[in-house]
Amino acid sequence: xxxxxxxxxxxxxxxxxxxxxxxxxxxxxxxxxxxxxxxxxxxxxxxxxxxxxxxxxxxxxxxxxxxxxxxxxxxxxxxxxxxxxxxxxxxxxxxxxxxxxxxxxxxxxxxxxxxxxxxxxxxxxxxxxxxxxxxxxxxxxxxxxxxxxxxxxxxxxxxxxxxxxxxxxxxxxxxxxxxxxxxxxxxxxxxxxxxxxxxxxxxxxxxxxxxxxxxxxxxxxxxxxxxxxxxxxxxxxxxxxxxxxxxxxxxxxxxxxxxxxxxxxxxxxxxxxxxxxxxxxxxxxxxxxxxxxxxxxxxxxxxxxxxxxxxxxxxxxxxxxxxxxxxxxxxxxxxxxxxxxxxxxxxxxxxxxxxxxxxxxxxxxxxxxxxxxxxxxxxxxxxxxxxxxxxxxxxxxxxxxxxxxxxxxxxx
Amino acid sequence: xxxxxxxxxxxxxxxxxxxxxxxxxxxxxxxxxxxxxxxxxxxxxxxxxxxxxxxxxxxxxxxxxxxxxxxxxxxxxxxxxxxxxxxxxxxxxxxxxxxxxxxxxxxxxxxxxxxxxxxxxxxxxxxxxxxxxxxxxxxxxxxxxxxxxxxxxxxxxxxxxxxxxxxxxxxxxxxxxxxxxxxxxxxxxxxxxxxxxxxxxxxxxxxxxxxxxxxxxxxxxxxxxxxxxxxxxxxxxxxxxxxxxxxxxxxxxxxxxxxxxxxxxxxxxxxxxxxxxxxxxxxxxxxxxxxxxxxxxxxxxxxxxxxxxxxxxxxxxxxxxxxxxxxxxxxxxxxxxxxxxxxxxxxxxxxxxxxxxxxxxxxxxxxxxxxxxxxxxxxxxxxxxxxxxxxxxxxxxxxxxxxxxxxxxxxxxxxxxxxxxxxxxxxxx
Numbered sequence: 088x089x090x091x092x093x094x095x096x097x098x099x100x101x102x103x104x105x106x107x108x109x110x111x112x113x114x115x116x117x118x119x120x121x122x123x124x125x126x127x128x129x130x131x132x133x134x135x136x137x138x139x140x141x142x143x144x145x146x147x148x149x150x151x152x153x154x155x156x157x158x159x160x161x162x163x164x165x166x167x168x169x170x171x172x173x174x175x176x177x178x179x180x181x182x183x184x185x186x187x188x189x190x191x192x193x194x195x196x197x198x199x200x201x202x203x204x205x206x207x208x209x210x211x212x213x214x215x216x217x218x219x220x221x222x223x224x225x226x227x228x229x230x231x232x233x234x235x236x237x238x239x240x241x242x243x244x245x246x247x248x249x250x251x252x253x254x255x256x257x258x259x260x261x262x263x264x265x266x267x268x269x270x271x272x273x274x275x276x277x278x279x280x281x282x283x284x285x286x287x288x289x290x291x292x293x294x295x296x297x298x299x300x301x302x303x304x305x306x307x308x309x310x311x312x313x314x315x316x317x318x319x320x321x322x323x324x325x326x327x328x329x330x331x332x333x334x335x336x337x338x339x340x341x342x343x344x345x346x347x348x349x350x351x352x353x354x355x356x357x358x359x360x361x362x363x364x365x366x367x368x369x370x371x372x373x374x375x376x377x378x379x380x381x382x383x384x385x386x387x388x389x390x391x392x393x394x395x396x397x398x399x400x401x402x403x404x405x406x407x408x409x410x411x412x413x414x415x416x417x418x419x420x421x422x423x424x425x426x427x428x429x430x431x432x433x434x435x436x437x438x439x440x441x442x443x444x445x446x447x448x449x450x451x452x453x454x455x456x457x458x459x460x461x462x463x464x465x466x467x468x469x470x471x472x473x474x475x476x477x478x479x480x481x482x483x484x485x486x487x488x489x490x491x492x493x494x495x496x497x498x499x
Numbered sequence: 500x501x502x503x504x505x506x507x508x509x510x511x512x513x514x515x516x517x518x519x520x521x522x523x524x525x526x527x528x529x530x531x532x533x534x535x536x537x538x539x540x541x542x543x544x545x546x547x548x549x550x551x552x553x554x555x556x557x558x559x560x561x562x563x564x565x566x567x568x569x570x571x572x573x574x575x576x577x578x579x580x581x582x583x584x585x586x587x588x589x590x591x592x593x594x595x596x597x598x599x600x601x602x603x604x605x606x607x608x609x610x611x612x613x614x615x616x617x618x619x620x621x622x623x624x625x626x627x628x629x630x631x632x633x634x635x636x637x638x639x640x641x642x643x644x645x646x647x648x649x650x651x652x653x654x655x656x657x658x659x660x661x662x663x664x665x666x667x668x669x670x671x672x673x674x675x676x677x678x679x680x681x682x683x684x685x686x687x688x689x690x691x692x693x694x695x696x697x698x699x700x701x702x703x704x705x706x707x708x709x710x711x712x713x714x715x716x717x718x719x720x721x722x723x724x725x726x727x728x729x730x731x732x733x734x735x736x737x738x739x740x741x742x743x744x745x746x747x748x749x750x751x752x753x754x755x756x757x758x759x760x761x762x763x764x765x766x767x768x769x770x771x772x773x774x775x776x777x778x779x780x781x782x783x784x785x786x787x788x789x790x791x792x793x794x795x796x797x798x799x800x801x802x803x804x805x806x807x808x809x810x811x812x813x814x815x816x817x818x819x820x821x822x823x824x825x826x827x828x829x830x831x832x833x834x835x836x837x838x839x840x841x842x843x844x845x846x847x848x849x850x851x852x853x854x855x856x857x858x859x860x861x862x863x864x865x866x867x868x869x870x871x872x873x874x875x876x877x878x879x880x881x882x883x884x885x886x887x888x889x890x891x892x893x894x895x896x897x898x899x900x901x902x903x904x905x906x907x908x909x910x911x912x913x914x915x916x917x918x919x920x921x922x923x924x925x926x927x928x
Contacts, residue, residue: 107882108779108889399892441868441900460870463893464886 089266089313090322090362090370091353092280094154094228094252095329097133098194099125099161100434102455106468113476115426115469117455122168124453125161129169132333137175139332139343143350144184151350152184152361155329156228159192159212160432162219173219180220186363187216189224189248195431196395198229198238199382200409206245208428226364228252230433232282232326232385233392236378239271239279248277250368252326254385255281259377266320270373278368279377282326282385286312291327295340306345310352313359321371322362326385387442395436400463405436407470414477423476430470438462500921501534503644503661505635505654509539509575516730516842517674520706521650523733527914529572533921536642538657539577540631578634624653625688632657636664646670646921652677652689655696668701668924670917672728676713679837680763694718701924704728704917706840707861726920729865731910732845752783752888755828755852757816757843758835760791765834765857765874767793767800772834774804775881776888783809783888788824790815825850829894830887834874835860844869848905853897855883865908868900 102124104117143151155176165172179185191197192212197205209227217223227248229238234253242251255265265281289309293299301308313323328335336342353359362370386394396402408430415427439459456462504525508518525535635657647669649658655671662669677689697703697718703725705711711725754773758764766787773785787797787810794812801810816824825831831847831854838860845862847854848869856863857874870883887894 107878108885109775109878109882399895400890403890403892441896457871458867460868460893460897463890463896464870464883467886467890467893468882 089316089320090360090367091313092154092322092324092362092364092367093152094156094188094324094326094364095331096156096228096327097161097329098158099128099164099453100194100432101160101164101429102453103435103465103469106465106472108468108471110468111472113422113426113472115472116429120455121164125164125168128330128334129165129172131338132330133165133169133172134175135338135343136329136332137172137179139346140185141175141179141182143347144179144182147350147354149182149184150354150361152186152363152366154186154188154226154363155179156188156190157216158190158194159208159215160194160429162215177220180222184363186226186365187220187222187224188252188364189213189216189227191230193428193431194230194433195428196230196233196405196433196436197409197431198233198241199392200405201412202241204409204412204431205241209245223247225249226252226280226368231395233382234379234384235382236272236380239274239277239379243271243274243277250278250280250364252280252282252324252364253377253379254383254390255284255324256383256390258390259379259383263375263377264320265324266316266322267374268321268367268371269375269377272376272378278373280322280324280364280367281377283324284385286323287325287327290325290342290345291331291335294331294336294342294345303341304345306348306352309345309349310355310359313353314356317358322367393442394440395433398439398441398459400441400459401436401439404439404463404466404470407467411470411474411477414474418477423473426473430466430473435462435466439466500532500646500918501644502528502536502921503639503642503647503665503667504535504537505647505649505657505661506537507540507651507653509537516840517651519733519842520674520730520840523731523910524914524917525573526570526733527731527910528917529570530911531914531918532572533914533918535570535573536644537573537575538631538635538638539575540627540653541577576638578631628653628656628692632660636660639665645925648672648917648921649696650674652693652696655692655699659696659699662699669699670702670704670920670924671696671700672704672706673697673710673714673839674706675839676710676717678713678717679710679839682762682836700724702726702920704920706730707864709859709861709864710839726916728913728916728920729861729908730840730842731908731913732842732849732905733910749827750782752829753827754783754785754884754888755788755824755831755847756786756834757788757821757824757831757847758833760787760789760794760797762793763836763838764789764791765836766797768834768836768874768877768880769832770797770800770804770806770810771877772832772880772884773801773810774806775877776884777806777809780885780888785810786813786824786828787811788813788816788821821846822850825852828852830855830884832880832884833857833860833862834872834880836874838862845905845908848898848901851898851902853887853894853901855880855887866901866904868897868904870897 101116102121103115106115140153189209190212191205191208193208195208197208213224225248227242232252232254239251242248251271265283269279269281271277271279289304294304296302316323332342332346382392383390384392396405411427415424438454438456439462441459506521508521510518510522525537528535639661644667647658647661647667649655649669650672651674658669658671677685677693697714697720703714703720705714705725705727707729708727711727714720714725715722756766756769760766776783798812801807825847831844831852833841833844833854833856835841835857836859838857840861841856844854844856844866855870855872856866858871859874863871872879872883
């Protein structure tokens with residue numbers, strides 16, 4: 088009787104505009120590009136996928152359940168460029184079958200560099216979710232499922248979370264299965280949900296791969312695989328990017344139809360069901376403790392941090408960024424603090440990754456740069472300007488928040 | 500497999516990349532056990548032949564034949580410059596010759612200055628080219644070979660003559676075109692020779708996709724006839740790393756331009772970028788190593804921009820001096836306007852110097868760990884120069900990955916591709 092637990096990740100960064108060392112203004116972000124990408128993804132993925140989820144939820148009368156984690160940077164962009172997406176999420180939230188998870192507002196790596204900043208960002212994100220969807224998140228997932236024992240302890244200490252998510256990496260689980268609820272080592276109350284990466288990736292990565300011996304993947308075949316868990320687990324955690332629907336897997340691959348039929352096939356077996364992460368936590372007790380002394384993530388085959396911190400440029404950029412924290416916060420200037428926080432988004436460091444660059448297999452998804460070097464240069468030029476702004480006395484001439492005067496450039 | 504190869508330069512008789520490329524390619528072909536007869540247009544000056552084993556003169560007494568110990572499958576045939584079997588072209592062509600002569604000197608084909616070989620090539624290029632063709636055709640009669648491989652326009656008439664005479668397939672290898680060398684002021688005579696060569700050839704080898712597209716679009720050649728074989732790089736390596744010199748603390752950064760100072764290489768863009776860099780940074784010197792017809796203009800321009808004291812002109816460098824300048828440099832910039840390949844950035848990376856290269860170059864197709872700019876985008880060039888000087892992890896990463904990447908560009912791979920093209924052309928004929 089496995090419970091299927093879907094969680095979808097949604098995120099877009101605030102991409103930087105081309106910023107040279109000769110630039111001196113404070114407009115760091117490429118609003119027109121961010122708007123264009125946001126609208127494109129909204130039309131190809133967010134809107135049709137939300138419509139589909141709503142349709143399924145209504146059809147199965149509360150038996151189909153899912154969870155979302157949406158970053159603050161994306162929610163801001165959606166409010167500006169595609170507000171209709173926000174209303175569809177609101178409609179989903181009202182069904183009672185959708186749970187929203189907590190994460191860092193800026194999709195940042197702040198846990199690694201500043202615990203204070205990390206907590207502030209998690210709280211800021213929770214506030215936004217509460218404001219938009221009327222839910223207080225009870226489950227935490229960190230940027231890119233970056234996780235270790237310390238993170239779990241910190242999240243437990245924050246007091247308001249019931250569980251945390253992590254990658255079900257083989258080298259962590261060993262002989263154990265990701266299909267149970269666990270407890271992070273050294274935690275007393277917090278529970279740990281681990282991604283079943285094999286079944287998740289069957290949908291997220293392999294679905295349209297014609298070279299895969301299981302292609303084409305049909306709903307009944309996938310339901311059979313889920314059924315195989317019976318007797319050897321309580322749940323199947325399917326964690327993936329929401330862009331799987333329509334972006335990573337285009338509509339013509341049949342991904343939407345697959346999803347449309349999946350609930351029927353899963354629920355065909357009376358013991359199967361769908362649960363949100365919070366319901367999973369309520370239903371199942373931990374079967375053991377999981378010890379993760381070093382950091383893991385859900386990225387690449389390495390499942391480590393090398394995609395963000397693997398070369399000298401990346402580690403230099405991120406160290407310089409967090410070195411400014413005191414100076415930035417001392418200014419008490421909202422605009423400066425917000426700009427600094429937007430620079431923390433992990434994508435900026437991902438673009439600097441040289442790992443697969445020479446093979447032409449760049450981390451290409453909406454990457455605005457031709458090369459990791461260009462991305463580093465751009466980031467450092469912006470950071471330099473930001474640092475200079477902290478030291479000079481600043482008269483805020485533009486009234487209102489950043490959000491208000493953004494469209495000025497959008498119209499350009 | 501035997502190749503009758505027609506070249507114009509061979510180390511140490513070089514003015515640029517062509518001779519270096521011919522050396523690398525023949526050496527790799529030699530290792531593939533492909534027999535190469537290499538015809539050079541000039542008498543060999545034995546002063547340079549320390550690594551060359553001179554054999555008995557060939558059957559014709561105007562031909563010197565020799566071979567290299569390290570290139571045991573390569574036989575060299577050189578043509579004595581004292582010989583004049585080819586009468587001067589008709590009077591009607593005198594005017595063209597004058598133009599040509601001027602052109603050659605202007606475009607840095609003046610070999611005397613750089614090779615120091617004492618062979619006067621700027622004399623009468625057109626006559627030279629045809630004299631070379633005539634002798635090559637005569638030489639070919641006594642040689643056994645399967646294919647003809649001609650490098651650049653000077654040898655195309657020879658290639659065509661030998662092909663006609665022997666009926667063997669002709670492969671021409673385009674290291675540069677008249678459009679690269681002269682920009683919009685194309686010399687009609689050279690263009691016609693290039694075009695005739697390309698149309699006659701059974702196969703064309705371009706050194707880059709950049710050059711391939713010029714061959715297709717400017718010379719009207721069908722794309723299926725043009726193959727791309729990227730150059731490799733000879734790794735002479737930085738094995739003799741002198742630790743003491745790299746430890747010396749300098750308070751000045753050095754940005755290097757190395758190449759002929761001609762229109763093609765974009766020296767003025769380098770200087771304009773230098774000006775922008777110096778506006779915001781002190782303690783940077785810009786070194787221009789090389790000579791060429793735009794050298795005086797470049798010196799003047801540096802003065803006009805008010806950066807004369809920050810730009811050093813070294814003249815043409817060779818041997819140990821080149822290694823020294825690489826050791827001093829923090830960054831190498833190649834702002835070429837039109838560069839069919841561009842071996843120098845690979846040399847720089849081989850010497851652990853990070854590089855900025857123009858997007859209008861063939862080498863940008865094979866290098867990923869390099870900064871790339873449009874040659875005309877001076878702002879971006881300056882932005883990137885400053886970034887390398889200001890953010891040390893950038894240079895470090897470029898150096899580490901770039902050096903590794905260069906090791907993968909081997910002449911062996913280029914030679915294997917050539918060998919495949921030889922075989923295909925033999926089947927086709």
